[in-house]
Amino acid sequence: MxxxxxxxxxxxxxxxxxxxxxxxxxxxxxxxxxxxxxxxxxxxxxxxxxxxxxxxxxxxxxxxxxxxxHLGLLFIPAGVGVVVYGPQLARYWAPMSLAIVIGTLATIALTGRVAQALMRRKG
Structure with missing residues (x-):
């Protein structure tokens, strides 16, 4: 070990x-x-x-x-950030939500394209 x-x-x-x-x-x-x-x-x-x-x-x-x-311990700092920056999150919820949705959709699309390219390349 x-x-x-x-x-x-x-x-x-x-x-x-x-x-x-x-x-x-x-x-x-x-x-x-x-x-x-x-x-x-x-x-x-x-x-x-x-x-x-x-x-x-x-x-x-x-x-x-x-x-x-012990992977769950890594989420503690994120939870603390949500509590500490709660007022900013409440104020800017719309642009942050939009950025999260667009970023997630772009990531899913790019991952799909890469998977298709790799599958075509493999056979």
Whole structure:
């Protein structure tokens, strides 16, 4: 489990370093997550032809499961923000609602288009 947590933290650290060194507008943890994803894809690609069984990343699944069990804690700051900024939310409810609806519809449409393109590409 320590190995899996170390890998997650190292990916986050690498993402933070890249984001700050290259002055990227993307948060470091997002870059770290992309690095972890790329690393797992590359590992699977190189181990696919190997004769030895896939050892996996030691403890990464356990760490992921432990973090997912406490995922609800991440919603506490959002709830506090709603309480603290309640008057502003009440004042600007119409433009914020419009932005949320438009953003959601745009995200769904873009996701559908990407899925169609990937399905066409695959076969």
């Amino acid at each position: 320590i190995g899996g947590l170390s890998i997650l933290l190292l990916c986050q650290l690498a993402g933070e370093v890249l984001a700050r060194a290259l002055d990227l507008p993307v948060p470091g943890p997002v870059i770290g997550m992309a690095l972890l994803f790329a690393g797992l894809l590359l590992r699977d690609r190189f181990l696919r032809g190997a004769t030895r069984p896939d050892p996996g990343v030691p403890g990464l699944g356990q760490v992921a499961d432990a973090l997912l069990t």
